[in-house]
Structures are given as C-alpha cells and as structure tokens.
Amino acid sequence: MCTTCGCEDHTHTHPEPGGRRRVSMEKNLLAKNDAFATRNRSYFEARGILALNLVSSPGSGKTSLLVATLERLGSAHPAVVVEGDQQTSRDADRIRAAGAPALQINTGKGCHLDAHSVEHAILELAPPPGALVFIENVGNLVCPAPFDLGEAHKVVILSVTEGEDKPLKYPDMFAAADLMLLNKVDLLPHVDFDEAACLGYALQVNPRLEVLRTSARSGEGLQAWIDWLLARSAALAR
C-alpha cells in the first residue's frame, strides 16, 4: 500500500517537499500481476475468446457503450462483462439489465483491476468458447495503464467533454491502448473540443492507435465499433 495516499496495489510517485520525488516502484507486484495476466491470456487464447480491457476517466461512457453494444449484439454473439469500481454494483446491474452475465469487482481503495481478481471473475462467469469478454476497469487515466489483465487489447475511451489535451497529459494510457473510442460525439456542437488537435495528440503519443468516433446516445459509430470487435473475434476462431 502507498503510505502517502493509502491507495493499494499500484505503482506511482508523489512530490515531496523540496522537489524530491519518492518513488515507490513495486516491481514485484507488477511481476506477480504479469504472471496472472499470462495465465488469463492463455485461457482466453485456448478458447478463442476476445478479451478487451476498457479504460478511461470516470464518466466517459464505458458502461453506456457496453450496454449499447450488448443490445446490438443480442444473442448472436455471447458476451460477458467484468466490472471494476471502487464501490457499488451499479454498473454490473446495468449490464445484467442489458441481458449479459456480469460480475462486479469492488476494489475498495484500489484504483485499478489486477489480473488475479480478473482470473477469479472469469472462472465464475465461465464465458463459452468464442465469447467476447469485456473488462470495464476502474475509472481513471493513470493507474490501470501498466497493469496487464491478459486482454488482447486495451481500449481507451475519451469523451469530448474531457478536453482534447488528455492524450498529452496521460500519455501512458494512450500509449498502452490499441483503439481509442472518441465518445459523446453527439455533444460536439455544444462543447469547446478541438477534435483534430485531439487526434493529433493521440497519434503523437501512439502512432499505431486506431480511432473510432462513437455516441452511446445517438448510436453514431456503434456499428463500426461492433465490426471492429467481430473482425477480431472471428480472426481468433481461424
């Protein structure tokens, strides 16, 4: 546990008086996490399961996008969801209401999911071969970045209400992701958001980042996102 902020299970730094920084690099913790992540990845690969780790700040629309995605997928493609939040089972309840099995992990003071907790959740959810597994991480753009959960891809969600500079301010998260969903594009006419600058910043941090524009509210871009998912899921079955 970090003795400065009380946060559990993560690696970070805090400024100290006099400009010195105390570095609390818990390398063993990351190594232990990586071992569980490798096991999760083997489990997914052996069953042709596409697992995605959804990361973003709180409120960008992760759960809303998942609900809209599950409603569109219907029973045509099996999917299960692991939900991570510090408290409450509100998101898992929203997912179950959309018709998919969901399991909530409450991290308490922890600010990210870890691969061991995800392993337990997956064993309990028992996704069928070929299923989609969505892991909604705890909302913040810092702590989940270095933690591999065994996913095939990290998907970072950025909403247009958060400001175009977030890829520059939180580069680790955008560098770790393979896909960025630019969400809440229905709100673009109402907010000061420089979309071209945002895309430029995101690609500056991660030149191989794919980007899709979405709105969980209007449905814009959801078919492209579902096509992205199903193409990768189908590739695993080959």
Ligand SMILES: Nc1nc2c(ncn2[C@@H]2O[C@H](COP(=O)(O)OP(=O)(O)O)[C@@H](O)[C@H]2O)c(=O)[nH]1
């Ligand atoms: N206008 C608009 N609102 C959205 C969209 N996606 C999510 N929201 C709203 O944003 C808020 C946070 O969404 P939620 O899915 O809980 O975000 P999460 O914390 O990332 O899971 C809720 O009030 C949603 O209704 C969107 O595409 N457009």
Ligand SMILES: [Mg+2]
């Ligand atoms: Mg959520």
